[in-house]
Amino acid sequence: MSAEITISNLNFRYQEDLIIKNFSHIFLPNTYTMIVGPSGCGKTTLLKLIGGFLKSQEGTILYNGSSYEGFPNDASLILQEGTLxxxxxxxxxxxxxxxxxxxxxxxxxxxxxxxxxxxxxxxxxxxxxxxxxxxxxxxxxxxxPQLLILDEATSALDMITKEQIQELLKSLKQKYQMSIIQVTHDIEEAAFLGESIVMMQNETVSFHQSPFAKDINARQHPEFYDYCFQLRQAFKGGR
Structure with a gap:
């Protein structure tokens, strides 16, 4: 079984700054979701809200249809800095x-x-x-776990190792049938892994689906890099 996260009308402020504005989205079960955006856009804050490390100030977050506090018992977390x-x-x-x-x-x-x-x-x-x-x-x-949460889990790795870990995550997702939510600032990583892509920039959020998310050999296709270019254009506000 895998988890579904339903977020409705979420707002979150840090001091006087509105970090997340009126965010609504359903993180579907058994789906690899990538949250992508630059530093300071609110993506890690959103991940902390989903993980129960922060409490929502306005709006609702449901885990398999129920409200919750704290980190879900049937979820796992992998951080950038590691916790071994x-x-x-x-x-x-x-x-x-x-x-x-x-x-x-x-x-x-x-x-x-x-x-x-x-x-x-x-x-x-x-x-x-x-x-x-x-x-x-x-x-x-x-x-x-029903849900695996990753916060910039590959950002400190060299390019070859990073791609190997990405390919590993993709194959594990298909085998273990869990929901995965991963934060990244890397558009190519989002395109490679993201069955669902949440693109955040300031208060603007857009949603995408990568046609290459289930293809372990996506990087062998020129069309994959065309799609990465399309995502970059969308990120800049143009299509």
Whole structure:
């Protein structure tokens, strides 16, 4: 089962500044949604509101049709800076995410899908950026989440590693059938992953759907880069 987030007439102010104005959208279940925009546009604030880290001041946010407070029990979060515990091994870090109802067989499947079998006895300080991110994803999946939230999760990675993680996320989404909401400032990343794209700029919000979101080989097609150009034009206010 995957989560549906319904937001209606959401407003959020920080001091005197209106960060989010009259935002309404349904984040559909089993959908990869990308929230894209420049720094300061409110995208991370929106993610924090969805995650229950901030409380909405005006409007409603429903999780599977019900109001909620705090981070949903059946959701997982991956942050840009990472949250692996340095004194625990990779295997121990992943085990933190295992629910009592989750079997060892399922966990081994996740470890295999992430390609980290050889890293289980290593510690976070011994891992590359891409390896650490794979472990973060494995720990998140170990909770069997309905919703996976990612905040700029690939922004610190080099280009090749970033693309590998993007391809991995796309394949995992198709296999595990969960809802994913990811914040990015990278339009190409949004085009590659976003079955639904929420484009934010100041108080302006537009919505798009990438025809390449389910194509693991999207970057091999010239039309993909044409679509990225179209998104950039839309971002600038023109089509």
């Amino acid at each position: 515990l340095p004194w625990l091994s990779v295997q121990q870090n992943i085990a933190l995410g295992v629910k009592l109802t989750h079997s060892q067989h399922d966990l081994q499947d996740i470890i295999h899908d992430l390609g980290i079998e050889s890293l289980l006895d290593s510690y976070p300080r011994q891992l590359s950026g891409g390896q650490r991110q794979r472990v973060e994803i494995a720990r998140a999946l170990a909770t069997n």
